[in-house]
């Protein structure tokens with residue numbers, strides 16, 4: 020099992036307009052580095068697409084795409100080519116927000132993490148021990164009063180959450196779905212990037228984070244489905260985010276648009 024990115028290494032505070040203890044725009048280093056290049060993100064994922072309540076989050080294991088390859092990313096500050104492995108979420112509760120990163124001092128309702136593994140390494144477990152092993156894309160989800168769902172991909176997933184309320188329950192997400200469907204219409208050219216560390220004793224720095232500035236808006240009634248999930252003790256699985264950590268002089272980069 021792979022729990023590391025959900026509980027152990029997320030959560031540097033980021034803000035570009037100030038705020039208590041957070042990185043300000045003068046601290047985020049603006050650089051004109053390349054945009055992220057997405058390959059096979061436009062291809063249908065093979066079925067079945069499985070989502071499981073693992074007691075920490077709703078986790079989707081990503082299959083190959085319909086050309087027999089994985090969806091993968093390059094560019095940005097990524098030290099190599101990284102294949103999409105899994106998707107999971109961090110959320111709050113009916114009266115709290117649950118994103119792990121703060122942008123402009125704002126915590127969002129939900130944060131989606133798309134976990135990628137460097138193609139140099141055979142498994143996620145091996146990659147998580149290497150400094151260039153993992154890359155995670157962070158996408159902020161914002162609950163809005165609207166009743167109308169315009170985000171096709173995420174709504175398909177959120178519609179299935181009632182099937183994974185119990186710990187260790189699984190469900191399949193039927194129909195054609197691409198990685199681009201998960202990203203929706205966010206502008207992927209605007210993002211922050213930094214190297215995050217594990218909290219294991221050796222503090223290996225294995226994750227290159229890419230956190231998009233743009234957020235996805237979803238009806239609040241859809242976001243509310245996360246709050247019904249239960250953990251291994253049958254208690255509400257809420258607020259499954261790690262509190263932001265001190266920056267410790269770690270550089271956070273912000274992509275500037277050329």
Ligand SMILES: [Zn+2]
Pocket residue numbers: 024025026029107108109132
């Ligand atoms: Zn996570």
